[in-house]
Amino acid sequence: MDWYQLWQIISAPDNVPIVGLLVIVPFYTWYGLRQARANDRLIQELEANPELAKTHHRKTFPYKPGWPTEVHVWPYLLRIEFLAAIIVTALLMVWSLTLDAPLEEPANPNLTPNPSKAPWYFVGLQEMLVYFDPWFAGVVLPTLIIIGLMAFPYVDENPLGNGYYTWRQRTVAIGAFLVGFYLWIALIIVGTLMRGPGWMLFWPGQTWDHTRLVYEVNRNLPDIFGITSDWGKGIFGFFAVLLFYLVSGFGIHKLVTRSPLNRKIYERTSLIQYLVFQFFAITILVGLPAKILLRLLFRIKYVWITPWFNI
Amino acid sequence: MERERGNRGGVGVLERVREETQQLRVRLREELEELKQDLREPQRTQLWKSIFRVPHERTTPRNRAIAVLANVFLHLHPARINRDAVRYSYTWGMGGISFYLFIVLTFTGVLLMFYYHPTKVQAFRDILYLEHDVPFGRLLRNMHRWAAHLMVITVWLHMFRVVLTGSYKRPREFNWCVGVILLVLTLLLSFTGYLLPDDQLGFWAVTVGTNMARATPLIGHEGPFGPQLGMTPYNDVRFALLGGSIVDSNALLRAYIWHCIALPLLAAIFMGVHFWRVRKDGGISGPAPVMLESEMRPVRKV
Ligand code: HEM
DSSP states (O other): OHHHHHHHHHHSGGGHHHHHHHHHHHHHHHHHHHHHHHHHHHHHHHHOOHHHHHOOSSSSOOOOOOOOOOEHHHTTHHHHHHHHHHHHHHHHHHHHHHHOOOOSSSTTTTTHHHSOOOOOHHHHHHTTTTTTTIIIIIIIOOOOOOOOHHHHHHHOOOSSSSSSOOOOGGHHHHHHHHHHHHHHHHHEEEEHSBBGGOOBBOTTTOOOTTTTOOOOHHHHHHHHHTTOSHHHHHHHHHHHHHHHHHHHHHHHHHHHTHHHHHHHHHHHSSSSHHHHHHHHHHIIIIOOOOOOOHHHHOOOOOOOOOOOOOO | HHHHHHHHHHHHHHHHHHHOOOOOOOOHHHHHHHHHHHHSSGSSSSSHHHSSSSSTTTTTTHHHHHHHHOOTTTTTSSSEEEEETHHHHHHTTTTHHHHHHHHHHHHHHOOOOOOOOOOOOOOOHHHHHHTSSSTHHHHHHHHHHHHHHHHHHHHHHHHHHHHHHTSSTTOOOHHHHHHHHHHHHHHHHHHHHTTTTBBHHHHHHHHHHHHHHHOTTSSSTSSTTTGTTTTTTSHHHHHHHSSSSSSSSHHHHHHHHHIIIHHHHHHHHHHHHHHHHHHHHTSSOOOOOOOOOGOOOOOOOO
């Protein structure tokens, strides 16, 4: 265990936010899901008791008949905003006094640092470069993420859970988002903490060995099947990808139509909405991990090889 | 009149001066008294009334409402909100904190601009100068940097909260999209700022980042179908981003202009739209009363 190496990485000033994420993201997940659980319990109670459902104020917060349902922004909201501003300012002040922003040597195009890393919030994309060509990892993937996020509200036809925390009523939407969100953060953490010289994998605490060589030969899927002609590879790859989409689509379909509630939601969803959802779910939520596993477990570089692009 | 004055002679003048100073003194005392009163109760003064158009005693519900609605900075708020929406547990305050960080970044950023030249000769030296000679320069730079990192995190958490509370659902779908644009702008702001110190860290991060642009399908010279469409290192999308085929002085200038002018302006505009839509979509989405599965209305006819 090379503690010094580990310390060097996590104490790099620009890496502090990542160490922070390791704490903050689990905390807020817990904080949100705890409220979701409380609401789910209330929902269960009310479903079981229609009489109560008619009279209950339907929140887990205390409420008595006659209490006003609204409060004045001045002072009840403004004082919180003011307090938040003070706390954030104090935090920033302490952070800025104790930790200096990094400044390295002047830019030198002839001296490439190894590893050279993107800013931490883009390291996830850089990490994807291991598994995909740049046109996909650096351009198509981010574009798909942005479009997928924008499409999110338009494909979620579930009317429940609008304006309150819940898990049971929205397993698919929340589950899908969580997978994507955690994947993004996991890639950042791997890329920052576990990638050393030559973008080779080093476990946290393992010494960065600049002379390490990896005797790993990556193969392409068509090679394994003994396909050599260009046409053969192109066609084989196309069908391999198609098969992947069909199989994962089927798997996702099974998953999102398992519970009665989810089946009801599925029935409300139009075909186009559903296909858009499936496309993004397969490509981003299943495709990325699948390709990562293919590489890590079977050393497979490309699945689909064409003269113009490889996947 | 003439005669009277003449009769009194020198003594008369003295008398008059004494009399008038006496009067002046009384008046002055009265006005000082009034001024003291004003200081004790500034809301009575003309100055105050000219600035604040309505009385600010916040004790009556009407005035509390007016205090918010008649103030240009506060009027983005409604006068009253859902009693549970002020709970931290619901919104986590992350949207508001993101906005506050944006303000902090604008403020510290403008101060940094006083010391920074976006040129290859000066940029790095300006940072050294800031760190070692400018009073509080290092603190200023640190604050700008850490606020930027923090904002990326708070924006992510804000989005996370919006998902967990289902707040992107009808009628807030469009505002969610505005939010996604803000997310992208936030990341781009951070990214363009990274190059500005012109040190190894920024230079190589931006080199790595923009190298990916080479591989853009259709419009990058190493991307799928790029070469077929006549893309070269001297006319593709990366060239447009960098103002050249390498990360050099043009890239620095472009990053500077995006970072200090274009992106903050865009972000400010989209934030304006975002906040406006929060209000127009009926305010914060919750905490709303829970809805039951048994209350789902039947399938919508397509
Ligand atoms: C610069 C970045 C952003 C700023 C300054 C910002 C600011 C805010 C603020 C102040 C609110 C009021 C409620 C709250 O504080 O939670 C809000 C609400 C909202 N934001 Fe953002 N936001 C940003 C980015 C985003 C992003 C990235 C998304 C989603 C992708 C988003 C989607 C929404 C939605 C849907 C609402 C309405 C939520 C509700 O009614 O409960 N915003 N935003």
